[in-house]
Amino acid sequence: MLKHWIVATAAFGLMAGSFAAHADDDYGLDNIFTNGHVDGDLRLYNFNRLYDSKTTPNASAFSLGALINAQTGTFFGGFSIGGSFVTVNSLGTHSDNTAKIDTTLAGPNNSIGAFSQAYLQYQQGMFLFRGGYQYLVDDPWMGNNDSRIIPSSYNALLLQLTPVAGWKLFALREYSWKSRTSYGMYPDNLYYPSKYDGDSMYGNNGSLPLDTRSDPGTWEGGTSYTKGGLNAQVRYYDFMNFARTGYAVGSYVFDTDSGFNPVVGAQYLTQNYGSDNRFSETDTKLFGIAGDRVKSQAIGGDLGVVIPDGRFDLFYNKLAREDGAVGGGALISPYTSNYGTDPLFTTSMIRGLVEAGPGRAWKGRFNYQLFDKKLDLTVAYAKYITDYRGNSHDLYFDVIYHLDGYLRGLTLRDRWEISNGGVDNLNPSNKSFVYNRLMIDYKF
Numbered sequence: 001m002l003k004h005w006i007v008a009t010a011a012f013g014l015m016a017g018s019f020a021a022h023a024d025d026d027y028g029l030d031n032i033f034t035n036g037h038v039d040g041d042l043r044l045y046n047f048n049r050l051y052d053s054k055t056t057p058n059a060s061a062f063s064l065g066a067l068i069n070a071q072t073g074t075f076f077g078g079f080s081i082g083g084s085f086v087t088v089n090s091l092g093t094h095s096d097n098t099a100k101i102d103t104t105l106a107g108p109n110n111s112i113g114a115f116s117q118a119y120l121q122y123q124q125g126m127f128l129f130r131g132g133y134q135y136l137v138d139d140p141w142m143g144n145n146d147s148r149i150i151p152s153s154y155n156a157l158l159l160q161l162t163p164v165a166g167w168k169l170f171a172l173r174e175y176s177w178k179s180r181t182s183y184g185m186y187p188d189n190l191y192y193p194s195k196y197d198g199d200s201m202y203g204n205n206g207s208l209p210l211d212t213r214s215d216p217g218t219w220e221g222g223t224s225y226t227k228g229g230l231n232a233q234v235r236y237y238d239f240m241n242f243a244r245t246g247y248a249v250g251s252y253v254f255d256t257d258s259g260f261n262p263v264v265g266a267q268y269l270t271q272n273y274g275s276d277n278r279f280s281e282t283d284t285k286l287f288g289i290a291g292d293r294v295k296s297q298a299i300g301g302d303l304g305v306v307i308p309d310g311r312f313d314l315f316y317n318k319l320a321r322e323d324g325a326v327g328g329g330a331l332i333s334p335y336t337s338n339y340g341t342d343p344l345f346t347t348s349m350i351r352g353l354v355e356a357g358p359g360r361a362w363k364g365r366f367n368y369q370l371f372d373k374k375l376d377l378t379v380a381y382a383k384y385i386t387d388y389r390g391n392s393h394d395l396y397f398d399v400i401y402h403l404d405g406y407l408r409g410l411t412l413r414d415r416w417e418i419s420n421g422g423v424d425n426l427n428p429s430n431k432s433f434v435y436n437r438l439m440i441d442y443k444f
Contacts, residue, residue, distance in 0.1 A: 035073025052431035065149030104203030265302030286327030359386030392421035
C-alpha cells in the first residue's frame with residue numbers, strides 16, 4: 001500500500017495529460033494547467049540548543065530550505081492532482097561531531113530532499129476526497145508539525161463533508177507517515193528509534209526497541225464547527241496498537257462591542273488500549289514506568305480576553321496518574337511526542353505534559369501586534385508540576401516581523417525559550433536549556 005498511491009497518482013496524471021491532448025472542453029481537461037497553481041516557501045534557519053550541562057555539548061544547525069506545492073486545475077467534474085517537493089541544505093555548515101548538530105532540523109546529514117505530497121483529490125460541493133501523500137494541516141494530533149521547512153506528511157485516505165458553512169464531518173485512514181527528517185513514508189511513529197526500518201527519523205522519542213513490530217496506522221473520525229465566537233471539535237483516533245483516543249475541545253469569544261472580549265475554553269482527552277499495545281508487548285517504559293495497558297485522561301481550561309490588537313490567556317491542564325498503565329498514565333501521542341506540537345493548552349515550544357508525563361501545568365500567554373500588524377510579539381510562561389519528571393518552568397519569547405511593499409511575503413522570526421528545573425534529565429544534567437530558533441521565510 002505504501003507505494004501504490006504514488007504509482008496510481010502518477011498513472012492517473014499521465015492518463016489525464018494524454019486525454020487533454022485529444023479531448024474537448026467537456027471534461028475540463030484544458031483546466032489542468034491553465035487553472036493550476038504553484039506556491040511555496042523559501043526559508044533560512046539557524047537553530048541553537050544551549051545547555052548549562054557540562055556533559056552535553058551545545059548543538060546547532062543552519063539550513064537553507066525550499067518547499068514547492070503544485071496543484072492542477074479541476075477536470076472530470078472535480079478531480080485534481082497535487083504534489084509537494086521539499087529540500088534542505090546546510091551548505092556544509094554542520095559540525096563533524098554529530099552531538100553538536102541539532103538533528104531535529106535536517107538530521108545529521110547536510111541535505112534532505114523528498115516528495116512530501118503526491119495526491120489525487122476530488123471535490124464537488126460539500127464533498128471532498130483526497131488519497132495519497134498529504135499534509136493534515138488542521139488535525140490537532142496528526143498535524144504537519146511545521147516548525148521546520150519539511151512538514152510531517154501522511155499516506156492516507158481522507159473523506160470530508162461540509163453540510164453547511166462552518167460545519168465539517170470527516171473520516172481518515174492513515175497507513176504510514178514521513179517525519180520532518182525522513183526521506184520517505186514509513187510504518188512507524190515518534191516512539192520508534194531513529195533509523196527504524198531505515199527511516200532517517202531524528203528528534204523523536206525513540207523509546208521502543210529496534211525489533212518492535214511496525215505501526216499499522218490510524219483510523220480517525222470526527223466533526224468540527226465554527227460560527228461567530230464558537231470554535232469546537234470532537235475527534236476519535238484509533239492509533240492501532242498504541243492508543244484509542246477521544247478528544248474534545250472548544251472555545252467561545254464573547255463579543256461585547258467594547259473591544260475587550262472575554263474568552264472561555266475547555267478540552268478533554270481520554271485514552272485506553274489493552275495489553276496488545278506496542279509498549280506492553282515490548283515491556284517498554286515511559287518515564288521509567290512499564291504497564292500492562294494504556295490508560296490516560298487529561299482536562300484543560302482557558303480563561304482569556306481579546307483586546308485591541310492583542311490577546312491574553314491563562315491556561316490549565318491536568319494529566320491524571322494511572323497506576324498500572326504505561327508511563328503511569330502517560331498521554332500517548334505517536335505523531336507529536338518530543339516535537340512539542342500537541343494541542344494541549346499548556347504545551348510550550350520545547351515540551352509539554354506529553355513529554356513530561358502525568359501531573360498538572362498552567363501557562364500564561366500574551367500576544368500583541370504593532371505597526372498595523374506588521375510586528376507580532378508573544379511572551380509566555382509555563383509551570384509544570386509532574387509526578388515523574390519533577391517541577392520545571394519555561395519562559396518564551398516570539399518576535400515576528402512581516403515586511404510589505406516590494407518585500408511582501410517576507411517574514412523575519414526569532415523564537416527563544418528557556419527551560420529550568422525538572423529531574424531525571426528532563427533537561428540535560430537537570431540544568432537550564434535554552435532553545436533559540438531564528439527563521440527568515442519568504443512565501444510565494
